[in-house]
Amino acid sequence: MTGPDAELVERAVRGDPDATADLLELIRPGVVRYCRAHLGRVGGRYTTADDVGQEVCIAVLHALPRFRDEGRPFSAFVYGIAARKVADAQRAAVRHSAVVLTGTVLDRPDGAPGPEQQALAADVARRLSHVLRNLSDVHREIVVLRVAVGLSAEEVGGALGMSAGAVRVAQSRALAHLRTLAPSAFKEVPA
Amino acid sequence: MTDRTPSPPEQPVDPDVLWTDDLLLDALGRGGQAPADDAIAALLAAWRADLADPADPPAVAADEPADPPAVAEVVPITRARRRRRVRLGVAAAVLAVIAGGTGIAAAQATHGSPLWPITQLVNPQRAAVLDAESAIEAARQAVTEGRGADAQRLVDRAATLISRVRDASVAARLRTELDAVRQLLATATTPAGPPGATPGAPVPGAVPTPGSTAVPGAGQGGGQPVPTPGPTGAGHPPPLPVPSLPVPSLPLPSLPVPTSLPPLPLPTPTLLGR
Numbered sequence: 474m475t476g477p478d479a480e481l482v483e484r485a486v487r488g489d490p491d492a493t494a495d496l497l498e499l500i501r502p503g504v505v506r507y508c509r510a511h512l513g514r515v516g517g518r519y520t521t522a523d524d525v526g527q528e529v530c531i532a533v534l535h536a537l538p539r540f541r542d543e544g545r546p547f548s549a550f551v552y553g554i555a556a557r558k559v560a561d562a563q564r565a566a567v568r569h570s571a572v573v574l575t576g577t578v579l580d581r582p583d584g585a586p587g588p589e590q591q592a593l594a595a596d597v598a599r600r601l602s603h604v605l606r607n608l609s610d611v612h613r614e615i616v617v618l619r620v621a622v623g624l625s626a627e628e629v630g631g632a633l634g635m636s637a638g639a640v641r642v643a644q645s646r647a648l649a650h651l652r653t654l655a656p657s658a659f660k661e662v663p664a
Numbered sequence: 665m666t667d668r669t670p671s672p673p674e675q676p677v678d679p680d681v682l683w684t685d686d687l688l689l690d691a692l693g694r695g696g697q698a699p700a701d702d703a704i705a706a707l708l709a710a711w712r713a714d715l716a717d718p719a720d721p722p723a724v725a726a727d728e729p730a731d732p733p734a735v736a737e738v739v740p741i742t743r744a745r746r747r748r749r750v751r752l753g754v755a756a757a758v759l760a761v762i763a764g765g766t767g768i769a770a771a772q773a774t775h776g777s778p779l780w781p782i783t784q785l786v787n788p789q790r791a792a793v794l795d796a797e798s799a800i801e802a803a804r805q806a807v808t809e810g811r812g813a814d815a816q817r818l819v820d821r822a823a824t825l826i827s828r829v830r831d832a833s834v835a836a837r838l839r840t841e842l843d844a845v846r847q848l849l850a851t852a853t854t855p856a857g858p859p860g861a862t863p864g865a866p867v868p869g870a871v872p873t874p875g876s877t878a879v880p881g882a883g884q885g886g887g888q889p890v891p892t893p894g895p896t897g898a899g900h901p902p903p904l905p906v907p908s909l910p911v912p913s914l915p916l917p918s919l920p921v922p923t924s925l926p927p928l929p930l931p932t933p934t935l936l937g938r
Contacts, residue, residue: 502716505715506712506715506716509715510711510715597707597710597711597714598711598714598715600707601707601708601710601711602711604707616708619689619690619692619693620689620692620693620708620711620712621693621711621712621715622693623693623694623695624693625690625693626686626689641682641685641686642676642677642682644685644686644689645677645681645682645685645686646677648685648688648689648704651704651708652703652704655703655704655707656703
């Protein structure tokens with residue numbers, strides 16, 4: 474929904490520093506939410522996901538001069554990069570799963586929102602990510618891009634190589650699937 | 665339509681449902697609230713809020729205050745276009761990142777911090793500090809290598825860069841470092857100062873007394889060490905500022921160099937005991 478306009482992208486691709494900064498400011502929150510949605514909290518925090526989000530932003534900056542050649546919508550360009558970075562991070566997490574998964578959720582010395590709120594938020598996120606794991610990869614990606622990032626159906630279609638109509642059908646099916654899973658999501662919550 | 669969903673033989677979705685779901689996801693995607701009777705939408709809304717929440721307040725809070733709390737049924741598909749005037753320093757940092765210069769260093773420098781707001785990526789202040797530091801270092805290098813003009817230019821550049829550093833204590837530290845380089849530069853260039861101000865030129869015949877002569881004019885040297893005559897200078901004429909005369913590079917007589925050496929008696933293997 475917050476897709477940058479073509480003129481701004483064009484100026485950024487040409488190397489206009491102001492436009493590049495504007496563009497980065499514009500895409501950054503969505504990129505962060507995307508990485509958080511896919512990578513979740515580690516040790517009760519989004520630090521790891523935010524690290525990956527930072528890598529995505531840097532990668533977008535470096536790839537920006539090549540954007541024109543690819544002939545894709547800009548959001549597709551950004552979230553293609555983000556998807557690769559997230560996949561890299563997930564592979565790395567699997568390699569170091571013993572370390573990652575035993576990260577403590579206790580003993581947080583600081584934490585702005587306060588322990589109860591944070592625990593609740595973390596709980597919601599954990600339930601949801603558990604439910605999302607039951608979706609197919611494409612459905613899960615659509616939900617993340619539509620809800621977590623806030624892309625339009627058209628933008629998601631561009632990112633996934635689908636028509637907007639196909640995205641709308643798929644997202645309805647994903648929602649229907651989620652609705653069948655929701656009751657269980659509130660009961661069985663694996664730690 | 666290339667629907668990629670699994671299990672292809674699914675029933676077509678009711679167009680009304682398609683439309684309703686699309687509006688719902690649009691609203692959730694912009695951080696809107698879920699309809700009260702929709703459990704999964706509530707879960708998605710809470711999830712969306714959590715994703716945007718704790719460690720990323722500047723970006724989200726600054727970017728999206730204009731969004732009214734959206735309700736799923738009434739939000740059309742729109743493209744909110746927000747153009748924010750971003751500080752010049754951000755642009756400089758972005759340029760640095762693109763160029764692979766100090767911006768990357770800045771990004772990596774923050775990599776280990778415990779809660780890493782992604783705003784660090786375009787932290788213009790860090791880039792400004794790094795730029796200033798590198799200019800100071802380059803100036804110091806230029807001074808030590810005797811490149812006075814370069815050094816002066818780099819000192820000026822560093823001063824400009826320091827003026828962009830907002831943190832007062834950091835700026836003060838950088839200014840101290842820059843002043844040290846300025847001192848070095850002044851020291852290095854003063855002996856070749858303007859000849860009219862040549863200090864301590866003794867009157868011919870005046871007997872110099874050690875310790876009182878050859879003190880350069882105060883305005884000239886600024887207090888930096890100046891070569892002074894040693895205490896043994898009583899019997900010597902005071903060291904006049906020596907004009908650096910151009911030494912003619914005289915053609916040296918090329919001596920005939922023997923190109924072939926006379927054969928020396930080499931030790932034979934038998935002498936070496938073999």
